[in-house]
Amino acid sequence: MEDEKPWALVSEVGGEYGYLEELVDMLKQHFQIMCHKDFLQNPVLHGPKIQIFFIWKYFPVAEPSLLRLLPSLKVIASGGVGIDHLDVPFINSLGVKVANTPCVVSNATADIAMGLLLASARKILEGHHIAVDPKTTNLPQSLIGIEVTGSTLGIIGMGETGYKIAQRSRGFEMKILYHNRTRRTTEDEQAVTATYCESLDDLLKRSDFVMIAVTLTPATTGLIGHRELSLMKPTATLVNISRGQVVDQDALVEALLAGTIRAAALDVTHPEPLPRDHPLLGMPNVLITPHIGVHTYNTMSRIVEKMTENALAAVKGLPVPNEVKLK
Structure with missing residues (x-):
């Protein structure tokens, strides 16, 4: 046999x-x-x-x-x-x-997307380091995060994973915007209270959190670069769970250093892993996980x-x- x-x-x-x-x-x-x-x-x-x-x-x-x-x-x-x-x-x-x-991958990927968003917004990793540091004798009151509940989430790519992210974000009473090649049905939009943005620029300008959930194609390679980052709010966070090549990483470093955006949370980079001297690895407003979306x-x-x-x-x-x- x-x-x-x-x-x-x-x-x-x-x-x-x-x-x-x-x-x-x-x-x-x-x-x-x-x-x-x-x-x-x-x-x-x-x-x-x-x-x-x-x-x-x-x-x-x-x-x-x-x-x-x-x-x-x-x-x-x-x-x-x-x-x-x-x-x-x-x-x-x-x-x-x-x-x-x-x-079969959308639920786990949507879970990690929300985990990254929450961890970045509420400074969970920084809080953990302070809580377990042997030198800590007093807990600081200065570790101030960003409110997630009631904020505006912009989802770029409303396929199955993007839609699962929208479903989860409803639990946080988030206002959901989305940009996609094809608009979802009215029924789909109403089910997650999502608003379609025909213009990517419009979504970037209005969102507190920008979530990238597209597939990597020639059209999406470098989708988020200097111009797109400059349109985002200075208080906004970029979350990427798609592919590293979708974001111009040099432009992202510049935007984070300049305060063009507040933070980035990434499950994907290019390459993976990043060179150990890459500037993203040493930035306090960057959270990176090693492409564990389906793990x-x-x-x-x-x-x-x-x-x-x-x-x-x-x-x-x-x-x-x-x-x-x-x-």
Whole structure:
């Protein structure tokens, strides 16, 4: 029975770019697993039997040189929603399908988005450091944050994750503005009491918190730069849970130093991690987490389940549930 399972290429088990043991066990129920480093020991021998290429945390990198070693490949199943790390037209030209895992990451990502917003606004990290510092003998009264309840949240990108963020922000009685390529239905807007801003500039000028929840495309690369930051309130906070390349980081550093905006809270940067001497790392008004938006056991398990469904469908010649089809 084991020999009948299709072969799948993965990054590694454990390690910096690998799968948790529990997740590997899920994959092994359906596939024979080969780690990238083992594959490279003898690609001529192993290449022809690989039918599935699993990508986790962007690894293995789907380089043309590697893909050409996989003549039997049927699908690249990537964990997560973003496909900016994949050359889909080239991969399709090889007769290989591409699939991602939408609809399973939005809740966890929306949770981290609100966590970043709250932590930045209320100076939670700074408060923690003071509370646990062995030198602390008196608690300062000067650690003043920004009121979240009743403030205005501007969401750039009102897809599934952006909408989940809007749902959560209602609990804080926030005024919700949003900018999106396509306007949501009146029913959707009313459900979260969101107001559509046809102009991104309008949203930036009016928001106390600007939340970026777009996918990375050529159109969104560098979406927030010097001009856009200059339109924001000096008391505003920029929160980015999309991709680091959406924000011009040099412009962000300048805006934070100049007081053009109050603060930034980022789950994503470019590159990841940032160079250890990058100015963002030493700024007291910047909060950075290491791209952990989907890092919950429940969400990671659902991602692997979706990857498995996509891979099995491709191997069996069935429609791939989450196949990426470029418009």
